[in-house]
Amino acid sequence: MARPAADPQRPGFDDLLNWLAPFPGxxxxxxxxAIICVLTTLVAIAYGTPEAALSAYVVFFLIRPDRVTSIVTSLAMLVLVSLVIGFVLFVATLVLDNPMARVASIAGLSAMLLFITSASKLRPAGAIIAMIVGFALDKLGSVPLGEVATRAxxxxxxxxxxPIGAAVCVQLAIGPSPRKLAGNELARRLRIAARxxxxxxxxxxxxxxxxxxGDEEIGKWLKRSVLEGSSARADAAALRQATSATFAILVAADLVGREPAAQLPATFAEPLASTLERMARMLEAGGYxxxxxxxxxxxxxSDALAPLARVAVGHLSDAIKDFTTVVAPAATPDAIPSARGQFFLPDAFSNPDHMRYALKTTVAAMVCYLLYSLLDWPGIHTCFITVYIVSLGTTAETVEKLTLRIAGCIAGALAGTAMIVFVMPGLSTIAGLLSVVAIGAWLxxxxxFGSPRxxxxGFQMAFAFFLCVVQGPAPAFDLTxxxxxxIGILLGNVVVYLIFTRVWPVSVAGRVDAALVELQQRWRALxxxxxxxxxxxxAASAMARRRALQNDVxxxxxxxxxxxxxxxxxxxxRRMLAELEVLEVPMTLLSERHTADTGIDAWLKRLDVNADRRASIATRRTIATAPTAPASSPADQERLxxxxxxxxxxxxxxHAAHEDDAAKERVPHASA
Known part of the structure; x- marks a missing residue:
């Protein structure tokens, strides 16, 4: 039976529970x-560095699933921050004594960096750099140029x-290796297929x-394991083949699980499932x-099995027997050409949306900057920071992010305020404060680091919580x-919403239309x-792309x-993506077991978003399968x-679409 059509609506309480549910790792x-945040807070308080709360918050930007990427990210951020601070010091020497020049430099540098962010591979670091430069120039304007500014x-x-030093130490000590993560993920997938x-x-x-x-993340882990030395090149090649074979096993398992005609008797299912579980144990133990x-x-x-069941058995058997057999080195596929070596995107200087994004974000940031400066209310400077963090290329992404920022900010502020009122008065040592930091950081x-939705x-919850509870070298109680x-975060969200929804708004629809064409090209390339x-x-990358497009819709x-x-x-x-979703497994099996088959292209021709959605079922079926020769051999029967x-x-x-339309037409309307 085909999986139901994807029709994502506004998330509900059940979705929230799923997003909060535990998963491996x-x-x-x-x-x-939590450990890194505690160490960071301890060192910052011990040495008296200002803004220990921000240091603890930086930790969240340094964490990646594997220790190699975490350490490389940490060191790269240290180099980047060093360069940015040097650049800020250079600009400050030119404009610090002139308030108008300082404001103009903040706006000009912001627009330039944001354009580069939108039109190049610098995203999303470019927006953070623009925020750091602008905020640093603003803060340096309140101190005299010289030793005080340099010390700041x-x-x-x-x-x-x-936090970078603490993160590197902890990751070296207890961070998982990319080889272990890859092996555990492959083992998890094999166990799911066996079940x-x-x-x-x-x-x-x-x-x-x-x-x-998809398989992209596993492939990256294997590359990093070679870089780290936890995998030999031969082992990494075998595990890349295992990744490919695991995908084939999942495809066959999906066929068995959804189609009654493909279900296997116990004489087939039990040996296959037992073999998959033994393979999973080997992978978890560090081997293969x-x-x-x-x-x-x-x-x-398998001669007596139904054709679909024979397809499943043959696919599973082939994938298991060749699980780690490397036939020849193969490059990662990319049937759709991409400009990987270019820093700027192909449409960097032809698409006006890049400059519009830079101008909209800069205007929103300067509105917030002038507002808290004229009000002489520096405590709400988070409105300036909020603009750079929540502004994204499309209106939908921007509104989603500012919604999450508001929710996280309120949750973190409420939790932090509760700690100040009910917990802090009973604390008298630094150990008590660190315990509070650990609890907030862990939650x-x-x-x-759970669901992307x-x-x-979670980032904003940590930010607001740390600002509340980490106010100095000892427990403090300042609620202001x-x-x-x-207030600053809420104000920044309001400004961004008003500007991004009314000035050059960009819908996600344009991106979806272009990506759908590219997705069909990926399937045709099979x-x-x-x-x-x-x-x-x-096929794995196409399935992952389809899921991303469903999220975009x-x-x-x-x-x-x-x-x-x-x-x-x-x-x-939604209908077109649902059609692609139900065709993914048949197209994958057909392309692998019957190379150059025309059935895939015939299916894809009917998936035109502008086609008449009320065409007859018979016409649709004729488009997909005609003409089909009589099946004479087992291979022909499997293909058919x-x-x-x-x-x-x-x-x-x-049928489901027609039933929905009929149900809508039967809904009674109130009389006038």
Missing amino acids: RATTATRV LLYAWLMVAI VLRDPDVPHDALDDCLSA PVDIAPSDLALPP SAWIA IAYA IARDRT TGMSSTRLQRAQ AWTHYEPSWVSPSQDWKMAH SLLMLGDARLIQLD
Whole structure:
């Protein structure tokens, strides 16, 4: 049975529970973040560096799943901050004595850096650099040029250097290696496939997530493991092949789990599932299976099985037997040409949206800057910082991020205020303060390093919480800090919303339309690939891209009515992505087992978003499968079964759409 059509709506309480649910590695990441935040706070307080709360917050930008990327990110940030501080000091010597020149330099540098952010590979670091430069020039304007200004910049460097040092030490001590993460992820996927083979009726959410996640992250971990030395090059090559084979196993398991005609009897399912579990244990132990012979599977003849079941058994057997067999080195596929060597995007100087984004963000930032300067209310300077953090290329992304920032800010401020009122009065030592920091950091990290849908709220929760509870070298009770910072964040969000929804608003719809064309090209490219591993990697990347596009379509509910596309556009694109989703497994199996088959291109031709959605079911089926020769051999029967499977899934979507339309027409309307 085909999976239901994707029709994402506004998230509800059940979605929130799913986003907060534990998954492998989430608790350990939160624990590492808490340890680093505690060490950072301890060092900052011991040496008396200002803004210890900001130092603790910097930790959240340094954490990555594996220790190699975390350490490289930390050191790269240290170099970047050093260069930025040197640049700020140079600019300050030119404009610090002239307030008008200082304001003009903040605006000019902001626009320049934001344009580069939007039009190049500098994103998202460019917006942070623009924020640091502007905020530093503003703060230096309140001190005389000379030793005081220089010392302020040195303290700013220490604010970043302390958490970087703590992060590097902790990651070296307890950070997971990329090799271990790759092995654990492959083992998790194999166990999910084994569970579906044994019981096709189990929920398929985990299997869907694995297929939609793609293999890119695992490939990066394997590259970093070679760089780190935790994997030999030969081992990394074998594990890359294992990644490809695991994807094939997941595809076959999805077929078994969703199609009654593909379900396997126990004589097939049990040996296959047991083999997958043994392979998973090897991967978790740090090794990988080699030389799996056909006799190891002990499968009976498959001639009596239905064609779809034979497809599943054959696909599983081939993937298991060649699990780590490296035939020849293969490059990561990228059928769609990309300008990887260029710093600027191809449309950097032709697309006006890049300059418009820079100007909108700069205007919003300067409005906030002038507002808190004229009001002489420096406590709400977070409005200036908020502008750079929440402003993104499209209106939907911007509104989503500012929504998460508001939610995280309020949650963190409430938690911090509760600590000040009920906990801080009973603390008398630095150990008590560090315990409070650890609790807040752990809870914030649980959100920040979980689902991407709510991750940014965790960052803002940590920011507001640290500003409330870390006010000096001892427990403090000043509630005005929490109040002012919260007001500043809310004010910045209001300014960004007003400007980004009314001045040159950019809908996510344009990006979706272009990406859909590219996605279909990815699927068409499957039939022209000679390597099975390249086909699998291409299919995995296409599935991940489809999931990203579904999220983009879901984001349109964040857009105001005058920016958001029409309801017909949303329904058509949800329908098209749902059609692609139900065809993914048939197309993957067909391309691998029947190279250069025309069935894939025939399916894709009918997925035109502007096609008549009320065409007859018979016409749709004819477009997909005609003409089909009679099946004479087992291979022909398997091919025909895959073609019929794709057609049946499309017909099922047609029926569901017609039933929805009929239900809407039957809804009674109130009489006038």
